[in-house]
Amino acid sequence: MTELCRCPWLDTSKADYVAYHDTEWGVPLLDDDKLFEFLTLEAAQAGLSWYTVLKKRPHYRTVLANFDAQQVARFSQHQIERLLQDPGIIRNRLKVEAAVNNARCFLAIQQEFGSFAAYQWRFVDGRPIVNAIRGPADYRATSKASDAFSKDLKQRGFKFVGSTTIYAHMQACGMVNDHSLDCFRREQIIATYRQLGLG
Template identity: 85%
Template sequence: MSDSQQRCPWLDAGKPDYLAYHDQEWGVPLFDDQKLFEFITLEAAQAGLSWYTVLKKRPHYRQVFAGFDAGQVARFDSARIEQLLQDPGIIRNRLKVEAAVNNARCFLAIQEAFGSFADYQWRFVDGRPLVNCIRGPGDYRATSKESDAMSKDLKQRGFKFVGSTIIYAHMQACGMVNDHSLNCFRRQQIIDSYPVLGLG
């Protein structure tokens, strides 16, 4: 992508990995369960930190969290958790690491109940992305009624670190919400992809 392109105001375009994340992933509708487990795990790890802090660690997270295979993570035992807590390549917060393993087990239960996690989570936006009109930094929200509802339901199903703010960030990342700013070149590109994805 040309650096002359207009992008969202939150982006630090001087960081190539952040730029690639914005241009290639953020806001693109996602239906792959393994990727969805990756995002929900990383969003939980981010709590209280910047997303870029976690993004830099994502390659190592993929390595030590079995490529974000929920079935494998669900089988992590206490010894594996202790090993992870000694690894400087991840966020070494016991509650967050234990939550990742707990959430993997809950994730599998949702897959069993709904056929896929994607089918479950997209229900909260009636199967179609919500498109917001973001003119500037002040227009970004931290939560929505949809993230409130999904957060509440996930908590009832046993998930940890899934407050409404974390879930809204997850919804943004996975394209359930298109929060690219009006002047960002990716906003319309992603909207144009909706019919191809069966979301038009």
């Protein structure tokens, strides 16, 4: 059987990483709960490898109320201190506090725009950006859209949302399609845009 061609950054020896690439990365998300999950995990990932956070995601779901922003926004200082003792997550005080802070900011955006998705997708005018990635050198760390998105989030009080983190978030949740030209997922995801009413 012919091996499927996948993005050059993927370590295909890690089955869970392959599953993430094949089923999640780059798929357009319009669900606020999933967007809060990705935003929280990207913030936790800052300075680390994404795979490190991916392995911890099941435990993050447990301790962060399955990424329910309303519940996380109500976390007390005592709950934050308990999280900082939990080896199943990234035990960085600023990142843990940011998760709670960002949940509160997330709720404020939902109230203003009706949904976080409606707010987020404005930064690409509701149309996924499809890049022509031929090899590792074609991947970028930021874009004008991620700069604008990051700046706006910071102005609204979010933490750990630099442009590089936000560009990774945009890639993960399908605002940007950075699957390589020869990756089998690229065209599959493009085919979903019309079904989702994007573009």
